[in-house]
Amino acid sequence: MPLHPYTRYRLRSISTLVVAVGIAGLLFQIAHDQTVSAWGFSLGAALGLLLGLLEHSRLAARIGTLPFLAASLAKAGAYIGIAAAVFLTAGFLAGLFAGKTLDEFGAYALSPEAVVQVGFAFVVFLVVVSVRQVNRLLGPGILARYLSGRYHRPRKAQRIFLFLDLTSSTAIAERLGPENYSAFLQRFYAELDRPIIDSEGELFQYVGDEIVMVWTPEKGAEHMNCIRFFFLVERRIAELKEVFLGRFGVIPEIKAGLHYGEVLIAEIGSYRKDIAYHGDPINTAARICATCNQVGARFLCSADMFTLFSPHHEEFRFTSMGMFNLKGKKKPVGLLSIEQRHQARSSNHC
């Protein structure tokens, strides 16, 4: 039974935290007591588990909307409070069974020993929470790519690209005014998280109002992820219809272009670094997205996509729109519009 991508994402994130804080516990034990035992790691791992669960809780989502530094401090503070409460209760109960007196327990809880332990745990939490934030600044998994130097020399690879654009963004921008339009985009982009995780894609870049998504052919073709992404975003927008209408008076409408092919992946820049995709497929995907208005479609893909999956699918319907001469392409490209067949059934997919 394969796990839902979102469950897998959470499990991976929580287990990373368990191991990381476990190692911190071990190091603390070595530094502090100059001994090594299963205790240091286990205690750290338990704290890590607590941290992981809290990071995926509603509390974290609430605090997460604060600015970076405030969010990190507030999270670390709140978590350590909860952790201290949990461990003190556990210690108290354990002491109770071991026949310790209340005074002994009180003396321990206020000893420099305990203060240092809590202080250290706070620092570890703060570091972990900040690193997670920084990882988001870079994009998930990107840090590992830089550290390994994997794309220091360009590498050839097959990739699926999806350009997602807001329909009539100019008109919306004029209506909302610059400040509200910016907030509108902020809100819209924030809602892309779940669709991205659920479709196992990677957000490559924000270009103006557009976003560029990338999949490896395997991940993109699996469960038709690259196509499902578009409809997941639409569904998310539909769910938040009232919120968008209430706050901005307008609901985002999206269009997208999908294409696939061979590109080069390269680390560029030495001052400000970036991982870039070079090659025709990415431009073609952009052109396909731009063709949407012309043919009155919301979601277009190139016929090349069918080397990855069959055009006969029970969930999606592909309608041929004909051959198009796209700018920068010598040969005309066959385009198909994509629609979802059963709106209701797809909601319990996976």
Added chain:
Amino acid sequence: MRQNNLLKILFLTLYWVCAAVFIVVYDGVVLISDVERLTGTAVSVDILANLGIVVAVTLVAGAAIAACEVLYLNNLLRRRPLGLALLLKTAFYVTNICIFTTLAILFITADQLDQGLLHATTLRLVATYMLSPRGVMTIAYWSIAVMSALFVLQVSEKLGQGVLVSFLLGRYHRPREETLIFLFMDLKSSTAYAEQLGHMKYSRLIQDCFADLTETVVRHDAQIYQYVGDEVVLTWSLRKGLANGNCLAAFFDYDRTLREREPYYKATYGVMPEFKAGLNLGQVMVAEVGQLKKELAYHGDALNTTARLQEQCNAFLKKLLVSEPVREALPEQSMFEFHPVGVLPLKGKQQPVSVYEAVAISM
């Protein structure tokens, strides 16, 4: 020295002083209480005096290491993969840390024993200490302190100057309007190059071109906002962009850098890369966007206009097109001359924009 470098050195030094304060207080409070508990005798240590000594030493050593890193080592290793660079730096700094810690311990021990530096007893005690868990932990602690600080700096540089700080402070957590200068630079005839060179060589050409941009960016105080394919977007605040004509000078500086490297480009790729550019100034909204992948994004007409200027270079047969607001903002007596080349109608705007060609007089 550049303000930017100075800030980096300041950050590193402060970071390490904090680390020093922490370890001294920790040693003072916890270890002493441990020793007292184990030996049953009261130990008196003057934490304040210790703090003074350690902070002073850290200030000097930290500033030296920071200067070495920011002014020399970082530039030397900039073109290496990040992981390799960090590894090489770790090796270098840990070696230094070992040497300096040993020396410090040697002096202290010699002083306490009232013996010569190379006296057998002194050396034996120093060796014992350095190989004890305490000694190893001291080295490990300082290695982590040094490496984590350098890592923060690397990440900050990767994100673009000032971006990490803006995120930390939540400056653009709510969208903010700012007046900025934008320079869009685009590789000329990139489609032809891509076909002529093949994908792999083309990708390496772009890598080389953007790596050559580093000097210009540093010299002219620019920020790299984004790379979009074969295009790069530089931004400045009004103050930084107008000072010394930075925003214009940057383009000519980059152009010259590429021309100086012509033999290399000709030999490696058989082509000479040239960039065309649009320069504009105006109000945009700056906002933090995204959750899973956060970014500082700029939105506004000023950006679209800049892109249009850059696109029109070919039509006007110019390398650099400048908008009216930029020409007005730059002082008269600057090292540039502006020649009007025409007007550019813009989508959604009733008044077309006047467009100028900028020519460097004294470069």
